Amino acid sequence: MHYTFQWRVAFNALPDMLWGALVTLEVAVLSMVLGVFFAVVLALGSSSQYRAFRGAAATWVELARNTPALFQIYMAYFGLGSIGIQxxxxxxLLAGITFNNAGYLAExxxxxxxxVPPTQMRAARSxxxxxxxxxxxxVLPQMFRVVFYPMTNQMVWAILMTSLGVIVGLNNDLTGVTQDLNVKSFRTFEFFAVAAVIYYLIAKLVTLSARLMAYRLFRY
Structure with a gap:
């Protein structure tokens, strides 16, 4: 093995990678906000008395949960482009991750x-x-209390899914910046090792923040 590690190159590029991490967080947060909104709509639609609403909700959920996230992003970028929506x-990337988040969160x-007991709605109406x-x-506050931790897991998954943006040309998120730096220096192991550590720390930070929020919000 004759490979010589040059960690200084990767550490010198750390500011650029951290700026890319901010873009990663931006995509993940926006996709979660939009995903939660659509997931609530889908959850209500799946319980609707109208067959069309139930069918539309079921179709979204089935496609989101049973096709690769990569394909969903491809459809948003290339598929919509083929029908004139550029x-x-x-x-x-935001549309693809939002579609995936909404499908998983809907269930x-x-x-x-x-x-949530039906008596809560009747009591409120009374x-x-x-x-x-x-x-x-x-109803919604009680529901969010029940699903808080699964939402945290989906947020972590959304952060990791942002790395797929590189396949549709996104070059200013963490993976895109890392790939550009790798192409310029060919220090593949060093740059992607540092990027992996940043992803890991972001995921752990989200998990820890969620636990602190849960303690403050749900301790009573």
Whole structure:
């Protein structure tokens, strides 16, 4: 083995990689916010009395959960482009991860809604709340308490999925920056080892932050 490690090259590029990590977090957070919104809609649609809503929700969930995330991103970037809807790398990656997040979270939210006793809605209505107000103020907070930790796991998964952006030309996230640095210096092991450590630390930071939030929000 004649490979000579040059860690100084990777450490000197650390500021650029950390800026890329911020872009990674931006995509992950936006995809979670949008994913949670669509997941709530899908969870309600799957319990709707209308067959069309149930079918649309089931189709989304089945496609998101049973096809590779890579294909979903490809469809957002190349598939929509073939029918005249052109998306740049960032929105295509965001759309693909959002689609995936919503599909996985929808089933989690559906279980969370079932965990909230129906008497909660009836009690809220008896106090004079409308159905939308009761759902927003009474049912949703209890559901989010049930699904909080699965949401944390999905957030970590969303962070890791952002690395797929490099295959649709995104070059300013952590993986894209790392790949550009690797092409210029051919120090593959050093750069990707440092990038892996950054991904690991981000995931651990998200998990620790979620535990602290859970302690503050759900200790009573």
């Amino acid at each position: 998306l740049d790398s960032f929105p295509a 989690t939210f559906r279980g969370g809604l079932r965990a 106090l004079g709340m409308g159905p939308v107000q009761a759902f927003r103020l009474i």
